Amino acid sequence: MFAVTTDPLDPNALVEAVRSDEDGAVCLFYGVVRNNNLGRRVLYLEYDAYVPMAVKKMREIAEEVKQRFPITAMGALHRIGRLEIGETSLLVAVASPHRAEAFAACHYAVDRIKEIVPVWKKEVFEGGEEWIEGHIPTPQERQTAEPSPSSASGRSA
Amino acid sequence: MKVHVKLFASTADLVGEREVVLDLPDGATMADLRAVMVARYPRLQGVMPTVACAVNEEYETADTPLQEGDEIALIPPVSGGNGAGGGPFTGQNE
Numbered sequence: 001m002f003a004v005t006t007d008p009l010d011p012n013a014l015v016e017a018v019r020s021d022e023d024g025a026v027c028l029f030y031g032v033v034r035n036n037n038l039g040r041r042v043l044y045l046e047y048d049a050y051v052p053m054a055v056k057k058m059r060e061i062a063e064e065v066k067q068r069f070p071i072t073a074m075g076a077l078h079r080i081g082r083l084e085i086g087e088t089s090l091l092v093a094v095a096s097p098h099r100a101e102a103f104a105a106c107h108y109a110v111d112r113i114k115e116i117v118p119v120w121k122k123e124v125f126e127g128g129e130e131w132i133e134g135h136i137p138t139p140q141e142r143q144t145a146e147p148s149p150s151s152a153s154g155r156s157a
Numbered sequence: 158m159k160v161h162v163k164l165f166a167s168t169a170d171l172v173g174e175r176e177v178v179l180d181l182p183d184g185a186t187m188a189d190l191r192a193v194m195v196a197r198y199p200r201l202q203g204v205m206p207t208v209a210c211a212v213n214e215e216y217e218t219a220d221t222p223l224q225e226g227d228e229i230a231l232i233p234p235v236s237g238g239n240g241a242g243g244g245p246f247t248g249q250n251e
Contacts, residue, residue, distance in 0.1 A: 047237070048165050048166045048169070049165070049237070050163065050165055050211070050214075050230050050232065052214055053211060053214040053215075053230065054237075056214055078237060089237075090237065113237060114235070114236075114237055115235070116216075116235065117235060117237050118165065118211070118230070118232050118235055118237075119235060119236070119237030120165060120166035120167075120233060120235060120236050120237070121236050121237070122166070131166045131167040131170070131233070131236075132236040133167065133207070133233060133234040133236060134234050134235050134236030134237075135234055135235055135236070136207055136209065136234045137209060137216065137235070139216075139218065142209075142216040
């Protein structure tokens with residue numbers, strides 16, 4: 001299950017989508033909007049995304065994670081639009097037979113999502129607002145491990 | 158040839174549009190497109206060095222040739238997730 005949506009995210013649906021009877025562990029990460037950043041009082045966040053590419057990159061990251069860790073399945077949901085303090089912006093779930101791999105793979109997946117998935121947040125704080133410019137992906141980071149045939153661009157420079 | 162350029166976050170604010178259509182000479186590359194965008198929207202000049210580009214939903218480089226009907230996206234530094242930070246775990250596996 002992969003989606004970028006303005007609707008509230010449902011953790012139970014994501015867990016059920018990744019879990020199978022071979023799994024002894026499901027690791028679920030919540031990214032939550034917090035009330036402060038850089039010493040400022042944050043009022044709310046506005047997320048923007050290049051939706052089709054964001055979903056495609058999350059799917060590619062899942063393939064990459066499966067190649068690196070012995071996991072059974074992974075899913076990711078990102079919410080966009082206006083999010084209030086305490087609301088969930090990102091859910092990543094990884095299922096595996098044992099917990100160590102689930103923890104490690106989930107951590108890796110969240111880091112990769114923040115590196116290359118085209119999603120942006122604008123922080124609206126007391127006294128102003130600002131797009132939070134995060135990570136500039138290097139050419140190496142932009143590569144997902146092994147693009148599946150359906151995701152290959154078919155274009156060479 | 159006509160290409161569609163999608164804009165997001167800071168680049169959309171600077172241009173005042175979410176999408177523009179450019180008519181470029183045949184054989185134009187991503188580097189040419191960047192130059193045309195800065196000439197047409199000078200407010201992009203400061204941010205352009207940190208902006209990545211995608212062609213048809215895939216990250217591309219400056220010498221990527223463009224084709225009629227391509228969908229280009231200007232991608233400012235990404236900042237999804239929750240911003241909780243933490244060390245770059247991904248680097249540990251390299």
